[in-house]
Amino acid sequence: xxxxxxxxxxxxxxxxxxxxxxxxxxxxxxxxxxxxxxxxxxxxxxxxxxxxxxxxxxxxxxxxxxxxxxxxxxxxxxxxxxxxxxxxxxxxxxxxxxxxxxxxxxxxxxxxxxxxxxxxxxxxxxxxxxxxxxxxxxxxxxxxxxxxxxxxxxxxxxxxxxxxxxxxxxxxxxxxxxxxxxxxxxxxxxxxxxxxxxxxxxxxxxxxxxxxxxxxxxxxxxxxxxxxxxxxxxxxxxxxxxxxxxxxxxxxxxxxxxxxxxxxxxxxxxxxxxxxxxxxxxxxxxxxxxxxxxxxxxxxxxxxxxxxxxxxxxxxxxxxxxxxxxxxxxxxxxxxxxxxxxxxxxxxxxxxxxxxxxxxxxxxxxxxxxxxxxxxxxxxxxxxxxxxxxxxxxxxxxxxxxxxxxxxxxxxxxxxxxxxxxxxxxxxxxxxxxxxxxxxxxxxxxxxxxxxxxxxxxxxxxxxxxxxxxxxxxxxxxxxxxxxxxxx
Amino acid sequence: xxxxxxxxxxxxxxxxxxxxxxxxxxxxxxxxxxxxxxxxxxxxxxxxxxxxxxxxxxxxxxxxxxxxxxxxxxxxxxxxxx
Numbered sequence: 001x002x003x004x005x006x007x008x009x010x011x012x013x014x015x016x017x018x019x020x021x022x023x024x025x026x027x028x029x030x031x032x033x034x035x036x037x038x039x040x041x042x043x044x045x046x047x048x049x050x051x052x053x054x055x056x057x058x059x060x061x062x063x064x065x066x067x068x069x070x071x072x073x074x075x076x077x078x079x080x081x082x083x084x085x086x087x088x089x090x091x092x093x094x095x096x097x098x099x100x101x102x103x104x105x106x107x108x109x110x111x112x113x114x115x116x117x118x119x120x121x122x123x124x125x126x127x128x129x130x131x132x133x134x135x136x137x138x139x140x141x142x143x144x145x146x147x148x149x150x151x152x153x154x155x156x157x158x159x160x161x162x163x164x165x166x167x168x169x170x171x172x173x174x175x176x177x178x179x180x181x182x183x184x185x186x187x188x189x190x191x192x193x194x195x196x197x198x199x200x201x202x203x204x205x206x207x208x209x210x211x212x213x214x215x216x217x218x219x220x221x222x223x224x225x226x227x228x229x230x231x232x233x234x235x236x237x238x239x240x241x242x243x244x245x246x247x248x249x250x251x252x253x254x255x256x257x258x259x260x261x262x263x264x265x266x267x268x269x270x271x272x273x274x275x276x277x278x279x280x281x282x283x284x285x286x287x288x289x290x291x292x293x294x295x296x297x298x299x300x301x302x303x304x305x306x307x308x309x310x311x312x313x314x315x316x317x318x319x320x321x322x323x324x325x326x327x328x329x330x331x332x333x334x335x336x337x338x339x340x341x342x343x344x345x346x347x348x349x350x351x352x353x354x355x356x357x358x359x360x361x362x363x364x365x366x367x368x369x370x371x372x373x374x375x376x377x378x379x380x381x382x383x384x385x386x387x388x389x390x391x392x393x394x395x396x397x398x399x400x401x402x403x404x405x406x407x408x409x410x411x412x413x414x415x416x417x418x419x420x421x422x423x424x425x426x427x428x429x430x431x432x433x434x435x436x437x438x439x440x441x442x443x444x445x446x447x448x449x450x451x452x453x454x455x456x457x458x459x460x461x462x463x464x465x466x467x468x469x470x471x472x473x474x475x476x477x478x479x480x481x482x483x484x485x486x487x488x
Numbered sequence: 489x490x491x492x493x494x495x496x497x498x499x500x501x502x503x504x505x506x507x508x509x510x511x512x513x514x515x516x517x518x519x520x521x522x523x524x525x526x527x528x529x530x531x532x533x534x535x536x537x538x539x540x541x542x543x544x545x546x547x548x549x550x551x552x553x554x555x556x557x558x559x560x561x562x563x564x565x566x567x568x569x570x
Contacts, residue, residue, distance in 0.1 A: 215527045216520065216555070218547035238528060245531040246547045396526070423507045430528065431507030446510075459523070464510055488508075 002165045003069050003142070004133045006202030007031060016206040019181070019228055020057045021214075027204070030063060033123035035130035037067035037100070040114075040122055042131055045097045050074040050144055052096045052111065053188070054087065055103030057209045060116060061188060062197060063123050064100040072134040074141035074158065077188035080105055081212070081459045086154070090146050093156050093354055138162030139351075145191055147291050148400050148461070149357065150390070152407025156354035159191075163294040166347045168198055170318045174285050174299045175199075177259045180231025181206040185215070185239050190397055191295045192264050196234040205232075215239075218246055222253070229256045236264040236397045237271055238428075244271070250278040259283045263296050264397050266385060267314075269307045276307075288314035288385055291399070292360065292370050294348045297321045298383045313382035321346035325378055326371075328389055331364075334377075339386055342376040345369040393422050395429040396460040402432075405463060408456055409434060412449060414442035417471040419479045420463055432463035435484055437471045494541070494565065498558055501536030505529040515558045525555055533561075543568045 010017070010027035017027040025033075045051055051073045053064045061077075068075035076094050078087045084106050091099060091111050099106075099113040107113055114122075122128055142161040146154040172178075182205050184196030200207035208228035214221040240260070243249040251257070257279060267286045275282060287299035300315035317323045324333050325340040334340040345367045352361045360371035375386045391402050402420040409418035416439035423431040438444045446465040453462045472483040489497070495515060502513050506524045519525035525533065530547070533555075538544050543565060554564050 216525065216530060217552040219549065219551060222548045241531055242527045245534050247544065248546060248548050425504070425507065425532075428528065431509070466510065 002136075002161065003168070003198060003202060004072075004136065006168075007034075007066060007069070008133065010201075010204045013204065015204060016181075017201060018059060018062050019206055019208040020059060021211050021224070022059055024206075025059050025062070029124075030066060030201075032126075032130060033063045034066035034070055035132075036125065036128040037063060037119070037123050038070040038134075039129045039131035041067055041071035041073050041098070042134060044112075045071070045073050047072070047134075048074070048141070049097035050076050050094045050141070052076045052078055052087075052091050052094070052099040052108070054078045054080070054099060054101045054106045055116075056080045056187070057211050058102045058116070060100075060102035060119055060123065062201070062207065064102055064119070065188070065197070066201065067100075067123075069142070070131060070133045072136040072140055072161075074144055076144040077193075078106070079187040079189040079458075081187065082189060083455050083457070084108075085456055086458065090154065090156070093146075093154075094144050095354075136161055138165065143194070144354065145189060145291055148392075148398070148404045149359075150392075150401040150403030150407075151357075152404050152411075153357075154404070155357050155359060157291050157350055158352070158354055159294050159350050163348055163350055164194065164198065166320055167194070167294045167296070167318075168202060170299075170320075171195055171199055171261075171296075172203070174287070174301075175232065175259060175261065176283055177231045178203065179205060180256060180258075181208045181228050183208045183210070183225065183228055183230035183233040183235075185210045185212075185235060186264070186397065187212065190264070191291050192234060192236065192397070194295050195261065195263060199234070215242065222246065222248065225254060229254075231256050232259045232261065233257060234261045234263070237262055237267045238265060238397065240271055240275065244274050244278070251280065251282075254279075257282065259285070261285045261287065263287045263289070265394050267302075267312050269310050269312055272302050272307045272312065286312055286314055288383070289344075289348070290370070290372050290374070292350055293321075293344045293372075294350060297323065297344055297346075297348050300382065311384055313379075314376075314385050315383060316381050317383065318346075318348060321348045323378070323383060325376060326364075337377060337379050339375055339377040341389055342372045342374045342383070342385075343369050344372060393429055395422065395432065398458065398460040400432075400461055405432070405434060405453070405457065405461060408453065409436055409449070409465075412452055414438050414444055415449075416440075417479065419471060419481060419484055421481055421484060432461070433484075434463035434465045435468050435471065435487075436465060437468050489541075491562075491566075495558070495562055497540050498537075498562055498565065501533060501540060502529075502558055502561075505532035505536060513558060515562075517557060519558070520552070520556050530555065537565060541565055541569070 289296035298315035
């Protein structure tokens with residue numbers, strides 16, 4: 001069931017559709033509010049022109065998202081953790097015609113904006129006109145998201161309505177729970193949120209969301225999860241680890257929780273075993289996919305033998321999607337059990353980046369494909385992820401190109417060289433370290449540079465900065481990352 | 489374990505948990521406003537306290553404010569040592 005029709009069939013339902021710290025919206029309230037905002041979008045924004053949506057988890061966020069779906073205008077979610085300068089660049093790169101600000105904190109200069117008060121006035125005024133859904137084709141753009149780009153500019157991914165509908169249909173087939181609230185912690189600028197919000201809204205289930213300020217506040221966090229009483233949680237492995245750090249994350253405290261859908265990071269066997277011990281019989285589904293291929297393209301239920309073997313698979317490929325393992329140097333397809341680059345084709349692959357960047361999008365043997373840059377292999381139809389072919393890392397669920405941070409540093413005055421690398425602990429990224437060396441005699445202040453970066457990069461991408469008189473180099477004159485890694 | 493030893497141990501756990509930050513963590517460092525004690529660091533801190541002090545803390549019963557600085561965490565540990 002496509003998104004708009006899937007949502008609007010619950011227009012007459014008083015069941016809860018959205019639960020956040022500010023309260024609950026019923027399906028009736030959410031759909032009516034979204035249709036009032038859709039009327040505004042149909043008047044103010046030409047067809048095909050994207051609409052930015054700024055905020056965090058406010059009730060107006062799903063209203064704005066649903067309004068864009070109903071009016072068939074692509075939406076660009078911008079979480080409040082994204083600094084204004086970057087948000088501005090995203091709006092420009094997307095060619096956004098309007099910004100709907102569900103939360104305070106950002107007034108763009110490059111696009112017209114409707115602030116939270118005016119939005120609420122239109123959305124919740126019973127006298128305002130409610131728009132009927134606009135005609136839409138599967139090839140129309142549904143949402144836009146930006147990912148880190150190694151050249152220094154974030155890259156915009158455009159996901160079509162057909163991509164999203166195909167993902168949601170498959171996601172539903174992976175799950176056993178068909179009712180009960182769906183818990184999500186992901187920000188809307190992270191596509192894991194699509195797997196929670198749109199699944200819930202098109203299935204008559206309540207989307208229960210957790211604000212980021214809850215993540216370090218266990219009493220409040222557990223209180224909110226208890227109130228929401230989810231049957232399904234859509235989460236990253238790191239978030240599960242956070243919950244597991246409390247002994248009370250267990251079936252006794254959350255008896256309704258029956259299923260967990262993981263995506264966004266490698267899931268570890270240890271995490272799965274601890275979850276099974278705390279929630280006997282809970283169903284755990286692992287999945288994998290890059291934003292460029294619409295949330296996820298592989299998935300399967302975790303079984304005892306997988307946890308025992310140590311390496312967890314990320315699942316089988318989604319119907320309609322083909323994944324080949326390809327030798328990154330020769331381009332040849334590799335046989336079962338041999339590691340290579342995972343290359344995706346089919347109905348989950350998005351049409352390409354906004355703007356000229358090509359990235360991993362390519363045509364292989366006449367088939368439009370996406371080279372993921374992920375190293376993986378296939379065994380008996382199950383795919384396994386083994387890491388990255390390049391320097392891309394994941395931190396706080398965010399995909400980060402160290403090259404983007406380096407390029408940003410190199411644009412600061414007085415920096416001759418910059419190198420960014422992760423500090424790993426137990427195989428996990430714990431922190432980012434940036435090393436910079438000054439150009440001829442300039443004094444560099446690390447604290448001031450960090451402050452500058454905070455104004456340009458999302459909070460999760462800001463490294464700690466250390467100044468070196470000169471960068472260590474390899475014999476052939478390249479930055480010696482191995483030597484930097486050894487610095488205390 | 490006397491108090492200076494306990495403080496030393498705690499600072500070691502925090503230094504590792506927060507990824508050896510610079511400048512180094514001091515007893516009055518604000519771990520929350522600085523963003524040093526993010527969710528992953530908090531998990532490591534809980535594990536570290538269990539390993540080195542033999543105390544299992546139930547984080548859902550601990551208000552967020554009590555994680556603010558090494559000194560306030562030290563008081564928390566002392567209370568649980570009874």
